[in-house]
Amino acid sequence: MRRILCFLITVCLLTPAGGQELVKESNLTKDPEIGIVEHLGDTIPLDLTFNNEKNEKVTLRQLIDRPVILSFVYFDCPNLCSPLMAGLADVIGKVDMELGHDFKAITISFNTSDTPEKAAEKKANFVTKISKEHQNDWIYLTGEQENIKKITDAVGYKYKAQGLDFAHPSGIVIVSPQGKITRYLYGLTYLPFDLKMAIIEAQQGIARPSINKVMEFCFGYNPASKTYTLQVTRIFASIIILIALAVFAWLIIKGRKKIKT
DSSP: OHHHHHHHHHHHHHSOGGGOOOOOOOOOSOOOSSEEOOOTTOBOOTTOEEEETTSOEEEHHHHOSSOEEEEEEOTTOSSSHHHHHHHHHHHHHHSSSOBTTTBEEEEEEOOTTOOHHHHHHHHHHHSTTSOGGGGGGEEEEEOOHHHHHHHHHHHTEEOEEETTEEEOOOEEEEEOTTSBEEEEEESSOOOHHHHHHHHHHHTTTSOOOHHHHHHHHHEEEETTTTEEEEOHHHHHHHHHHHHHHHHHHHHHHHHHHHHHO
């Protein structure tokens, strides 16, 4: 019994507590004039009013009832916006999750000159890769400057007017059903796996398939690379614990057999 206890104590000392790694990021520099300042964990203002592509007044609270991919564009953008929306349409079509069931997408124009008619026209260009029954779950919004400023400030999206155009960053924001900012993904194209993991994170607090819980345990977000990576330490720790339990069970069974003989 003494040897068993020593073995278990050794395993506990070698096993990291929960395999967790705490990453602290300190932002010592001034917020950029153009870019994205992450507000992870903050809740966006859900009572802001916008017009959808059908020219209907809606609030974010009405729209956000499951994880949401938020993107910010302006419809006459000559550079980043169209490739971003094309990249988003592509990954939505490839990810093995269902738009409208597992998540929604909301694209908000930060140009007050954009109209619902322009939104409908722009949307028609990018939903072709999505099945018709799910196209209504990618919503395009336009609005007034006050509400645009509140939502872009809330997510840390920094842009600046330059003549008739805007200088702005490219990226998407993942928001939970409660409006909590859970992840940022950067660039113009996105990996289906990265999007799936971000949506799984945003599903916290609501029912989700067991396989998603396993994936969430095995993979974690790496702030340095801005991608999801395999949590080797966490998996290794779990394997050690399982081996320790198996050895412990085997020693008990072996000990009982000796007593009987």
